[in-house]
Amino acid sequence: MACRFLLATCSLAEKWRPTVDPVNGHYPLGMASLYAVAEQAGHSVDLLYLVAEPQERCTSLILDTIREKDIQVLGLSVITDNRVASFRTIEAVLDECPQVRVILGGIHVSVMYEQILTRYPQVIAVRGEGEETLVDLLDAIETGRDLATVPGIAFWRGDGVVTTGERVQIADLDTLPMPRHDLFFTPERTCAQLMTSRGCPFTCSFCVLDSVSRRKVRFRTAKSVVDEIEMILANHPQAKHFHVYDDQFFANNKRVIEICDEIVRRGIKAHFLCQGRVKPISRELVLALERAGFTTVILGLESGSPEVLKRCNKKIELKDVERALSLFAGTSIEVSVLLIIGLPGETESTLQETIDFCQTLQKIKYHVYDNRIQDLFVYPGTEIYRNCQDAGRIDDDFWLKDGDCPRFELDLDGLEYLHLRNRLLDGISIYRLFTEDGFQAQRALIPTFLRYLYGANTFALRYRECFEGLVQNALLDALARKRIEILGHPEQVGPGRAFSALNVLRRPGDESALLLNLIPFPNGLNIPDLVAYAYRNRVGALTDAFDRAIIAYMEEAFATGNGQLERVTPHDAMELRIKALEEEVTVAAHQTLAG
Secondary structure (H helix, E strand, C coil): CCCCEEEEECCCCCCHHHHCCCCCCCHHHHHHHHHHHHHHHCCCCEEEEECCCCCHHHCCCCCCCHHHHCCCEEEEEHHHHHHHHHHHHHHHHHHHHCCCCCEECCHHHHHHHHHHHHHCCCCCCEECHHHHHHHHCCCCCCCCHHHCCCEEEEECCCCEEEEECCCCCCCCCCCCCCCCCHCCCCCCCCCEEEEEEEECCCCCCCCCCHHHHCCCEEECCCCHHHHHEEEEECCCCCCCCEEEECCCHHHHHHHHHHHHHHHHHCCCCCCEEEEECCCCCCCHHHHHHHHEEEEEEEEEECCCCCCHHHHHHCCCCCCHHHHHHHHCCCCCCEECCCCCCECCCCCCCHHEEEEEEEHHHHHHHHECCCCEEEEEEECCCCCHHHHHHHHCCCCHHHHCCCCCCCCCCCCHHHHHHHHHHHHHHHHHHHHHHHHHHHHHHHHHHHHHHHHHHCCCCHHHHHHHHHHHHHHHHHHHHHHHCCCEECCCHHHHHHCEEEEEECCCCECCEEEECCEEECCEECCCCHHHHHHHHHHHHCHHHHHHHHHHHHHHHHHHHHHHHHHHHHHHHHHHHHHHHHHHHHHHHHHHHHHCCCC
16 A cells, blocks of 8 residues: 655755755755655655745645645654745645644754644654654554554654654664665756764754764665765766765774775765865875876864863864864865854953864965854754753744744843954955955954966866955055066067076065075966966965065055055955855844843
8 A cells, every 4th residue: 555645845944945045955865865765665755855945935836746646644854944835834834734644854853843733732743763763653543553653753642642652773784775866866966975874973053953863873885875976877977976865974983985986996086075074084085086087175173262062062173173174184175164153161362262273274275264154053953052041041932933933142141242254254255365354363363365376276266256356456456566576578478498486575764675486487478377387386475475465555545545455356256255244244133042
């Protein structure tokens, strides 16, 4: 027997909806896996992924599908940030289609199932990992078997919530069918997603994962992972990028190396991105990642303050992070470092520690921070949430209301968050280099940044257009003022012919000058090419002169207010700056725990 089953995810909170990328953004691997197991069990399955839809349209589409396809069972995937739309949809379905059984799953349900069942006693809650539970539950619904025989669920019976026994976690993840990636692929999509393991052994204070993973990590085999990659490429040859969404990809270095070696052995040519903790990471792992085509690694730092890291249970030390960045230095792999503002114990002093440490890391291997730095939000099931409960600032009833997830504000209020965010961005964001505070805070990093901008790393190209106007105008200004003198026009300089530069950078009372060595350059070099050549090939005599010229140009611009930076700041960068200011104002206005 088979159910006509609809699997759906409702609208995200309004503040998050604009961040959804409909072409290459995140899609839910959990839903893709649930669809696959239900289909394999013989059920007729439909799917609606509606996170970017307004709530009213989301509910309307689900109701229309239920009626048109005579759906018997509706499964909703509920996270905290889509709970409001999920609740409105549940209410509409129970009211207009009372014959439909409603199953709820997802991290929010796993944590808050008693509260949800008390409000909606007609629904069934799946606790924890869903694949085996869903198949068992659909069978029970279809055959009329007692729900109490299905491990891993909760439901209302009589005058209270019935919780069945814990379902044993799936030990062998390779036994699951491949997720249905095709449900989320369009001809325009070039980015696919992978989950090669489940779980994390750590309990960071801001993370809710432990309520599902139980501090256990389970791994798929390298063969299974690479089989999935090949399946995606066979069905969607336009796929060029794969994002590995494991909770802790580096938990077992040996297994990751095996995956990388299998990718190389099969001749797969694609770009891979992964995220993980800063330890354990070995040099062998880093080299294997590079061989296999991993172009970006995202590492969780959260704070540069040892005391803040200790209080949020990160179980890492600053030396671990420095070591990780050192291992990636000299490779082609781009590194991204995640930060959170407002962790318990955050102060002006701890934020300055974060700025100083991030700049130390950038000198080891430069990595870009834009304007996307995460505030600390409160989610049920976390230690952070329990802290707020203990302080009397929130209770479980909050999650039945329509408010957005609040920020953690036991130590900071909204204006303090905004102030610290601005200070942090001034200290590390590349776009703040166009502001006086950002320039002063990052002045010592400018030579490191320029070497990144014009180095061999192709990722830097996306940022170069924001700064090329500045670099070229600064050097032209230095040439006009004889701060740099080129003897022989660069376009006339061929292989073996002499090129020399004179770095003057005069200061009042100081007429000293540094004559650089004669250096041969390829044919046809113009000023932009010369700059790129010098930085890429580490021609120190030239890059030192260029560094000084650019810094002097920016110093003068801020000292005189002559507007010359505005003339070289590209439109896109200004747009980003304006957007960042708007976002900062919006963040300050978001709901707080006190309000």
